[in-house]
Amino acid sequence: MVLISLTASHRELDLDALERLSTGSQSVGRTVVSTCRPVQGAVVISTCNRFELYLDVDAPLVGDSVHHATRHVADLVAASSGVTPQAAAASFTVRTGPEVSEHLFTVAAGLDSMVVGEREIAGQVKRSLAESRADGTTSKTLELLFQTASRTSKQVGHHTRLGGAGRSLVALGLDLAGEVLRPYPAARAVIIGTGAYAGAAVAALRARGCSDVRVYSGSGRAADFAASHGVGAVGTDSEALVEALADADLVVSCSGARGRRGAADPGAEVSIEYVLDAAAVARARERAAARVQDEPEPDALVILDLALHRDVDPRVADVEGVLLYDLSTLKANAPATASADVDHARTIVAEATSRFEETRLGRAADAAVVALLDEAERQVAAEVAVAVARLTSELAPATPTEDDHDAIARDVRRRVHAGLHDRIVAARAVALAEARAAEAAVVAGAEQSLLAVHPVD
Template identity: 40%
Template sequence: MLLCLTANHRNTSFDLLEKLSFGAPDAAKGLVEGSELVSGAVVLATCNRFEAYLDVPDADGTAATDRAVEAMSLASGTDPAALRDAVTILHGDAVAQHLFSVSSGLESVVVGEDEISGQVRRALQRAREVGTTSSALERLFQKATQTSRGVKSRTALGGAGRSLVRLGLELASSRVTDWAEARVLIVGTGQYAATTVTALRDRGVENLTVFSPSGRAAAFATKYGLVASTSLPDAIGASDIVITCTAYLAIEPKAIPNSSRRLIIDLGLPRNVDPAVATLPGIELLDLETISLHAPIEDLTAAADARALVGEAAAGFTADHSVEPAIVALRSHIFDILDAEIVRARSRGAGDETEAALRHLAGVFLHGPSARARELAKEGRANDFVDGLDALYNVRAAGAVELRAADAVELRASDAVELRASGAVGDLDAPRASA
C-alpha cells in the first residue's frame, strides 16, 4: 500500500518546514533499511512543503506512519507530537491524486510554478541513489512526471513562467524605481540562482553580481555572464538589492556594511537571512513567509483544466494498479507453458531461432489481453478480467501478488534479456513478471 505524509505552507509554520527541509530527506535510508514496516520511501522537502511517500506492506499502515514520524522528527530535530499534528496522512488511491497535483504545481504557493516538477524528479533520484525506492514508488513518480508534463503542455498553466522567484520580484517591483539601474547581488549558485538570473534579466537588470559561500561564484559568473565577488560584506555594500538562494548561509546584521536603503529578498530554506537584519535602518526584508502571504489567486479556468487532467491521470494509475496482479498472473501462466514448450523443442533438436519465434509469439498473445485488462480497469470492470482469467485458464491473481514486486522483477530478469535478444520486446508490454 502507498502512504503519504504531507504538510505544506497552508497548514504548517515555515519554522517547522525549514527544519524538515534540512534533515528529513536523510531519514529515508534508516527508515527502510532493516525495517519490515516500510519497503520504500521517497522524501520531498522544499521551501513550502514536506512530503514523505512510503511503500508499506501492511494494509493499515499505522505502525509505518508512527515509525516514519519518529524517524523524520529525529533527523530534523522536531518534536514528534508537533510533526504528527502537522502532517496529513493519505492512503492508497489518494496518494497518486496528491502527488500528481503537487508535481503539476497545483499545490504550490504560486499555482503552476515551474520548479516543483524538477524537485519531484530529484527526490526520486535521491531515493534511487540511497536505495530506498521501490517498484511501486517508481511507477508512481514516473506517472507523476508524465502528468506534470501533460498539464504544462495542455493547459494555460504551462506557459506562465510562474515561480516563487518571479513572485518575489513582482512584490519587489513597488520598491524598485528602475530595474535597469538596480545593482543586484545574488547569493548562491544553484538552480534557484539560475532561475533568478533569468527572471532578473527579463526585467531589464544588467548590473548583476554573484557571491557563493561554497566558492563556486567564479564558475557561475562565467556561465551566466555575471561579476563574481569573493567578499560578502563588500558585495552587499555595492548592491541595492540582495537575493539569497543558498543552503546554509545566514546573513547577520554585522554583515551589512552600512545603513543605506537596501532591499533583501530571502528565498533560502533554511533561512539565509537573520530576521534581525530587518530591524536595521533602511533595510526591507522579504522572506518566503511574507511572499507566500501575497501569492496571487489562481487562474480558475487554467487550474480547473489542470485538475481535470490530474484526476484523469490518477484514475488511470489506480485502474492500472488494480488490475496489475491479474496481468502478472496471466504472464506467469503463459511463460510457464512457454518454458516447458521450449524444453520440449530443444529436446527434439530445435535451435535458437525456434526459441526466439516461440517467445515472440508469446509476446504477441499477451499484448492484447494486457491492453484489454487496462481498458476494463478504467471502466471499473477489472473484476471481469479477473473472473475471465479464472474461467479460461484457472489462474487466480492472488497467487501473483504474494511476491514483492522487487522480487518478481529479479526472478524474471533473465526473461527480459532473452526477449530483447529475440526482438520480441516491442510486442510485449513489460518483462514477464514485472509488477
C-alpha cells in the same frame, strides 16, 4: 505493496513549524528504508514550502506493517528535527492508496504551491527522485509514481495557461521588489546560493533587463556557477560579501545552507549561522551611505530570502534602509489564479491518477484476464477434440487432414472468443475493485495511526 505519503506544507503549517520539521530531511529517506523492514522504498521532497515523504510498503492483508511504518517515520522525523514525536505526528497529513498519487500529481503540477501553477516544483520533484536513486532508496512503484508525476506536470504546462504565465516564487519576489527598486535594467543584484533557485533567479533577472548580477557562495561554488551562467562572482570571505552588498540594490538569497547536515556523518547536525546576518548588512549600509556623499541617503536595499531554513537573520529587517521579504511575505502576496485554468489542470491530474492507479493495481486484474484466456483455451481444445473426433468418424476409413484440423480450430476459437471481450472487461473491473478493496482494508485506520500512537495533549 501499499503507497503511503506523509506530507506537511505551507497549507497545514506555518513556515516556522515547517522549518523545524524539515531539519535533517536529507537523511530520513535512507534511515527509514534501512531500519524499517516493510518499507521497500522512500522518496523525500523537501522544498521551501513543503516536506513530504513517499513510502512503498510491503504490507500483508493486515494493516500492522502500514501502521508500523507510519509510526516509525514519525519517530525518525522527531529525532532528526528536534521536535517531539507528538508534534511530528500531529504535523503530518497521512495519505494512502489513490490519495498518494493524486496528491503528488497535484504538487508536481504546481496546484498546491504558494504561487499556484509555479513550474519550479516540477524540477524539485524530478530531483527528489534522482536523489532517491543516488541513495538507493527508490523502488519500481515509486519510480513509476514520480515519472508519471513529471509527465502530468508537463501535460498541465502544455494544455493550460498556467505553464506560460511565468508563475514562480522567484518571479513573485522580483515583482514585489520591483515596486520599490530602481528600474531593473539599472539595478545591481547579488544572488546568494548556486542551486536551482539561483539559476531561476538569474534567468528571471535577465528577463527583466537586469545585467549587473553577481553570485556569492560560502562553499566556493560561485566561480563555477558564475562562469556557466555568465554572471560575476563574489569572493568566498564574508568581507567580500559585505562589499558586494554595499553596491547592491537587490539580494536574492536561496542557498538553504543553514540547517544542513554534514556529508560525512548524516546523523550529526552541523551548527551553521545565518548566511546573512544583521551585522554584515549594517556594515554594508554604512559603506553605501558613505559612498553617496552629498546625497541624503542611499537607495533602499531589498533582500529576498527564499530559503525555508532562512538564509537571512530576521533582524536584518530592523537595519535602516533595508526591506526584507521572506517566504511569509511572498505567501501573503501570492496572486490569484483563473479558476478555469485550475479546473482544467485538476481534470488532467484526475485522469492521470486514474490511469496510474489502474496500472499499479493492474497486476491483479491481469491475473484475472490471464485466467479467463486460459479457460477459453481449454474450452477451445476440448471442443476441437470433440469436433475432430466427430469428423474422423464421418470420414472413416479416411482421416481428417491437417487443413481440416486448422479449419476446425479457427472456427471453434472464433466462436469461443466472440463473447470473450465483454467477459474480460467485466473480469478486469471486478479484479480492480477487489484489489482496491483489499488495499483499503490494509490501510484502514492508517490515517489515524500516528495520532493513535502519539496522542496530542
